[in-house]
Amino acid sequence: MPLDEFTLIYRYFSALGRGEAVDLSVGDDCAILRLAAGERLATSVDTMVEGVHFPAGTFPEDIGFRAVSVAASDLAAMGARPIGMTLALTLPAADELWLHAFSQGLAAAVARYRLPLVGGDTTRGPLTITVQVLGALPVDRALLRGGAAPGDALYVSGCLGDAAAALAVLAGDWRPEPGHVEYLMDRFNRPVARIELGLALLGVASAAIDISDGLLADAGHIADASGVLLRVDPGLLPLSAALLSHPDPDQARRWALTGGDDYELLFCLPAGATAPPGCTRIGRVEPGSGVDCGLDIDIAGGYRHF
Numbered sequence: 001m002p003l004d005e006f007t008l009i010y011r012y013f014s015a016l017g018r019g020e021a022v023d024l025s026v027g028d029d030c031a032i033l034r035l036a037a038g039e040r041l042a043t044s045v046d047t048m049v050e051g052v053h054f055p056a057g058t059f060p061e062d063i064g065f066r067a068v069s070v071a072a073s074d075l076a077a078m079g080a081r082p083i084g085m086t087l088a089l090t091l092p093a094a095d096e097l098w099l100h101a102f103s104q105g106l107a108a109a110v111a112r113y114r115l116p117l118v119g120g121d122t123t124r125g126p127l128t129i130t131v132q133v134l135g136a137l138p139v140d141r142a143l144l145r146g147g148a149a150p151g152d153a154l155y156v157s158g159c160l161g162d163a164a165a166a167l168a169v170l171a172g173d174w175r176p177e178p179g180h181v182e183y184l185m186d187r188f189n190r191p192v193a194r195i196e197l198g199l200a201l202l203g204v205a206s207a208a209i210d211i212s213d214g215l216l217a218d219a220g221h222i223a224d225a226s227g228v229l230l231r232v233d234p235g236l237l238p239l240s241a242a243l244l245s246h247p248d249p250d251q252a253r254r255w256a257l258t259g260g261d262d263y264e265l266l267f268c269l270p271a272g273a274t275a276p277p278g279c280t281r282i283g284r285v286e287p288g289s290g291v292d293c294g295l296d297i298d299i300a301g302g303y304r305h306f
């Protein structure tokens, strides 16, 4: 029997809505969330279209987790504390197996980021997932792109280039050993938003961005917004064991410099500030403009839709 819209919402999406800041969740015309005194609202929205942002055939559980991570990554990049999210879901059909697995992925992300699902919209059409995230920031602080100054050190979290390498593996362009394949697929399908890192950097880092379009492209946004030059040393880029196993070190480095979808944080630290664990210094901020990595690489290597 086909599921009606309200049963579908009730069955799969209404149990994920409890949270500290949630006064009213799924079920009414709006959700109601609370900000503490001295806080303001940070919000961002991201859409994922099947065949554009993830390959057709991706496990629904991964689609659910990844959609939330991609959106939550913007909260991390601002140093915001997650308080809730909404989900606009366009589905070709009300497939219960698919919905069950998808909601499992959502539930994993809700728990991981403490980001309750407080509302949304459900429609029929080509598979498209839109997640809007809501976060809290102190009234007097935020991690912006525009605060980098000459003399700051440039850092990145985690490893770079894994998601781009995963896409090459999916395309059949590279066959690493099975353990590396598993690691790379996981990095593409289950990226982790660096929420705790963002919170730790608030009031410490002079500028920050999450790497969604590729290191060079996203570094360019900090450089533009701050009116500085970011000098990146390609020899310092943190590469995973999987990328280090690639026979061509130049290819691995290209993925790290231009590959998108890693959702690590790129940030600048003023002299004297210490980087949290798990972060690597990859360069420095200088007077000037743009990004210089000493190599002739197209800075717009990241994905562009238009």
Ligand code: ADP
Pocket: 009, 013, 025, 026, 027, 028, 029, 030, 087, 088, 089, 117, 118, 119, 120, 121, 122
């Ligand atoms: P309305 O017509 O008032 O916009 P809807 O019928 O679209 O209400 O949704 C009913 C309730 O279910 C609302 O609280 C809405 O936020 C919630 N909802 C709808 N779709 C989803 C979804 N995909 N995920 C979470 N909540 C949803």
Ligand code: MG
Pocket: 120, 121, 122
């Ligand atoms: Mg609606």
